[in-house]
Amino acid sequence: MCTGIVENRRISGSGKGPHGWFPLDKVSVSYDHPVHAQTEQAVIIDLFGDIAGPESRIAVELTPQSARELVLAVLASLSRGESNELEARNESVQ
Amino acid sequence: MQKYRTDRYEGMIAETVMVQGHNNTVINAYFARPLGSGPFPGVVLIHHAPGWDEWYRETTRKFAHHGYLAISPNIYYQFGHGAPEDIAAKVRAAGGVPDDDVVGDIRESLGCLKSLPQNNGKAGVFGTCSGGRQAFLVACRTKGFDGAVDCWGGRVVMSKQELTAKYPVAPIDYAKDLSCPLLGLFGEEDQSPSPQQVALLEQELKKYEKSYEFHMYPKAGHGFFYYDRPGYRQEQAVDGWNKVWAFFEKYLETQEKP
Numbered sequence: 194m195c196t197g198i199v200e201n202r203r204i205s206g207s208g209k210g211p212h213g214w215f216p217l218d219k220v221s222v223s224y225d226h227p228v229h230a231q232t233e234q235a236v237i238i239d240l241f242g243d244i245a246g247p248e249s250r251i252a253v254e255l256t257p258q259s260a261r262e263l264v265l266a267v268l269a270s271l272s273r274g275e276s277n278e279l280e281a282r283n284e285s286v287q
Numbered sequence: 288m289q290k291y292r293t294d295r296y297e298g299m300i301a302e303t304v305m306v307q308g309h310n311n312t313v314i315n316a317y318f319a320r321p322l323g324s325g326p327f328p329g330v331v332l333i334h335h336a337p338g339w340d341e342w343y344r345e346t347t348r349k350f351a352h353h354g355y356l357a358i359s360p361n362i363y364y365q366f367g368h369g370a371p372e373d374i375a376a377k378v379r380a381a382g383g384v385p386d387d388d389v390v391g392d393i394r395e396s397l398g399c400l401k402s403l404p405q406n407n408g409k410a411g412v413f414g415t416c417s418g419g420r421q422a423f424l425v426a427c428r429t430k431g432f433d434g435a436v437d438c439w440g441g442r443v444v445m446s447k448q449e450l451t452a453k454y455p456v457a458p459i460d461y462a463k464d465l466s467c468p469l470l471g472l473f474g475e476e477d478q479s480p481s482p483q484q485v486a487l488l489e490q491e492l493k494k495y496e497k498s499y500e501f502h503m504y505p506k507a508g509h510g511f512f513y514y515d516r517p518g519y520r521q522e523q524a525v526d527g528w529n530k531v532w533a534f535f536e537k538y539l540e541t542q543e544k545p
Contacts, residue, residue, distance in 0.1 A: 195335075195336040195416050195417050195441055195442075195479060195509075196441065196442075196479050197383065197442055197449060197454075199379055199380065199382065201380055219380070221376070221379065221380035223379050225336070225379070226336070226337075226416070226509060226510065226516075226518075228337050228372050228375075231517050232517065233508055233509065233517065233518055234478075237376075237379070239376045239379070239380060241377075241380065246369070248369045248370060248373050250373060250376055250377075252372075252376060
């Protein structure tokens, strides 16, 4: 690895690759030189499922600014979704 | 180095082979060589972070075309097999390949080249990106190379926070043990290594009176040899390759001609 910058997290969910859906259990986020994206540095996101093998990874290479947009979109979606759920639970209690 | 002419016979064989790796392992490698009894100088190529990929197949054949016994071992072998970029992603997620393993793999490939009857007794090591870093590291930790080429190897200079179990020592700390002349090619706009980090390495080499030749290319960043990437810089790449050929000709050729 070139920059050595990588953050790994265990995750739970599903991903859809070229062979269909498979369970995901790990995400690896690197800041490094991309393979395909037309940019010098990229945030490289690899979603893995151990059971499916390395060729089934879901790979994304984003410009740093696009990565920030993604983070904001994820946080906004989470905030709205969890807020709606909390409201719904509160209404059902009443 | 063979100086080819349009009226001269030229032949090459290029194929994957199995070779000794670190700790008595057996790994695969891409080996390209000119046909004939030579003698030919050898070069071990250390592939870059994107993997043991097509660029390294082409570059191995490029060296053979220029008259070298060229071998590119798969230093990611222990991580399994698949598309090069998928294995590279797996290596990246695992925190990289241990320096000790790479040194072992490259040392064995050096032995393989020098054992060949058509080798002239000389061999160099060449690497780009993480391979450039490893070329420097290997040239410090191994005796037997006659020249090393480090193309934009980042993390030769490493902070204490960057050290890990796989990378326990910053390569710059081995500078006093550099065992052969070193050619370094860098881009002025690169951030890994930055010009400041290259200057630190140069300072260490001067301190230990090592034989080296550094070139810092203006208007070039990381990976300026890679024709398939936005960082490609044609003029700098052509000049850089000419520097590589001149350097290896100076240190790897012997009087006996093929």
